[in-house]
Amino acid sequence: MAFLWVCFEPLRKAEKPQGHQPKYNLTCNGRPLFTNITFERQKQVQVEDVSAQEQPELFLKKLQQCCTLFDFMETLSDLKMKEYKRSTLNELVDYVTLSRGYLTEQTYPEVVKMVSCNIFRTLPPSDSNEFDPEEDEPTLEASWPHLQLIYEFFIRFLESQEFQPSVAKKYIDQKFVLQLLELFDSEDPRERDCLKTVLHRIYGKFLGLRAFIRKQINNIFLCFVYETEHFNGVAELLEILGSIINGFALPLKAEHKQFLVKVLLPLHTVRSLSLFHAQLAYCIVQFLEKDPTLTEPVSVPCLLKFWPKTCSQKEVMFLGELEEILDVIEPTQFVKIQELLFKQIARCVSSPHFQVAERALYYWNNEYIMSLIEENSSVILPIMFASLYRISKEHWNPAISALIYNVLKAFMEMNSALFDELAANYKSDRQRERKKDKEREDLWRKLEELELRRGVQNSDGKKPFSSEIVQRLHRTVLTLRLKMSYAKIPSPPHIFFLFFCLL
Incomplete structure (x- = not known):
């Protein structure tokens, strides 16, 4: 036994490190x-x-x-x-x-x-290039x-x-913060929520890292807008920025204003706006509360510049954000943007998509916005009247017609004299348009009554046009008529008459 103990003791010592x-x-x-x-x-x-x-x-x-x-x-x-x-x-x-x-x-x-x-x-890549954060479940x-x-x-x-x-x-240090920001691209919303709290605490505790954190968030957003359009943590980073913007000292630095113009506002252009729009709108409103003078030259014109043309869902979001801006706008700033703003609202009211029209008409349920409209009704009512009156007669959705009726009633109570004048002008304009339409139709009918199918013999005694040529000319005239009528271009038929006479 002693021999065995002596023989295996070195073996045990050699194996001991291997166990670790x-x-x-x-x-x-x-x-x-x-x-x-x-x-x-x-x-x-x-x-x-x-x-x-x-x-x-x-x-x-x-x-x-x-x-x-x-x-x-x-x-x-x-x-x-x-x-x-x-x-x-x-x-x-x-x-x-x-x-x-x-x-x-x-x-x-x-x-x-x-x-x-x-x-x-290293975060794993997304399982599919067609991953849709709005529809698909995230990978936990x-x-x-x-x-x-x-x-x-x-x-x-x-x-x-x-x-x-x-x-x-x-x-x-900066290296630690940079690695922390990269983790915001995690698909797990639980981790992003924890990262949001960690980064917020670091921003509050380490004054020397604040400018670096803002710069790196700036870089992430620029890459997101202009290159990848994919980053899972945009909403969380915007939520952090909301509290950061709230703590900005006045007057705002040029760096902060540039961040608003070059980074935050272009975020409205990405396709996945719905995932972070609430946080983005909050940041924009925080900027305008800090410096109301940014409303007229920057915020509202940029929003109208980026206004969606084909996506009704984004249009509804833009209308909601505009209402949040109007809730905090100063009356002096409102006067500067009212014409530009309500021209867009008039287009939204005229939208065939009922949710867009409904969201625009809900502005008149906001007491503060109503007070601003009432103070400037002499400017706003002429912009809105034609769209409201026309849609009240033509819109397919009865709920929208009812809302428009309430808006027209409110305008009538604000300024009845101007309302009556605009109504009379609108009716006379419509009568003139109908008269012009009738004249145009009569002229086109006279053109059609010309004997285009009959052969035309010129002064040299040449043979008349063949029926095939005449039919082709006739089709050309009818095609031109259709295009010009669609574009509402009153083309006098004597041009065509002279054309055929010259032939």
């Missing part, structure tokens, strides 16, 4: 991935169970231990170790929430290292049971009363 080798030859920041290391030893000892002097050291060991990663794509592998890590992360979350005095200078690099090792990764992160606790731990760490940005800035 990773299953796969992968590392993260020097930490092994998918290891056989168990959590049993440290799990038996809770941080709260040891003395106050020993707690920081045990806390650091548990942070180092949580750098071990597991493959969640293999659902049945390492179940026991995955559960141990989840339990340890829960313990760390509770510890940073309730404990005091744990944040030593040695803690910061270990926390950042553990968080970086777990969350920073398989390792979310651990990632959720990592994010919760990091948020509690950043929110701790003992957190010192002056120490943490050595480790939470």
Whole structure:
């Protein structure tokens, strides 16, 4: 037995390090991935169970231990170790929430290292190029049971009363923020929500990173608008920007105004606008509340420039955003944009798509907008009257006709004299149009009555045109008539008459 013990003792010593080798030859920041290391030893000892002097050291060991990663794509592998890590992360979350005095200078690099090792990764490509965020279900992160606790731990760490940005800035730097922003392209909405909170806390704590964060968000949006039109985290980044814009000092810097014009407003042009329009509209309104003078030269003209021509859904969204802008607009600014604005609203009221017309007519249910319209009815009523009166007689949807009737009634109560004058002018204009239409029809009828089918002999005694040529000329005249009538061009028939006489 002694001989056997002597023979196998070196073998055991040689095998001992092998038991600590990773299953796969992968590392993260020097930490092994998918290891056989168990959590049993440290799990038996809770941080709260040891003395106050020993707690920081045990806390650091548990942070180092949580750098071990597991493959969640293999659902049945390492179940026991995955559960141990989840339990340890829960313990760390509770510890940073309730404990005091744990944040030593040695803690910061270990926390950042553990968080970086777990969350920073290459995101998988979308399963299909035809992925539609509005219709298709997103791909959820398989390792979310651990990632959720990592994010919760990091948020509690950043929110701790003992957190010192002056120490943490050595480790939470531009590289860290850049990797964090790349994760916003994750398809998992749960992760993007956590990232939103983390980035917001970092923006609030680290003054030196604020300009860098804004610049990188600027770059992401520019790439999204002009190159890829694909980025999953636009809504979350806009939500962060909403609170950032709210904190801008007055007067606004040229950099901030340029961001509004060059980055935020062009976001209205992308096809996936519906995914983030609410957050985008909030940012625009925040800018106008900060500086109302941006309304007339920038915001409203740009919105009208980008106004959708063929997508009714986007048109409804634009109308909603315009109403939000009008809710905060100053009367002095409203006067400058009213003509341009209500010409577009008149076109929307005339839209055959009932949702577009309905959304435009809902402006008259807004008390503040109604007060602005009433103060400037002498300008707005002439712009709107013709469209309202015509659609009230012609629109296919009875609900729209009822809404238009209410709007006309409101205008009549605002300025009855102007309303009556416009009604009389509209009727006389319609009579003149009908008279011109009748004259045009009579002229065309006379042209048709000409004996175009009969052979025409010129003064040289040439043979008359063949019936085939005459028929072709007749078809040409009829085609011209159809095109010119459709375009409402009153072409006098004597031109054609002279043409045939010259032949």
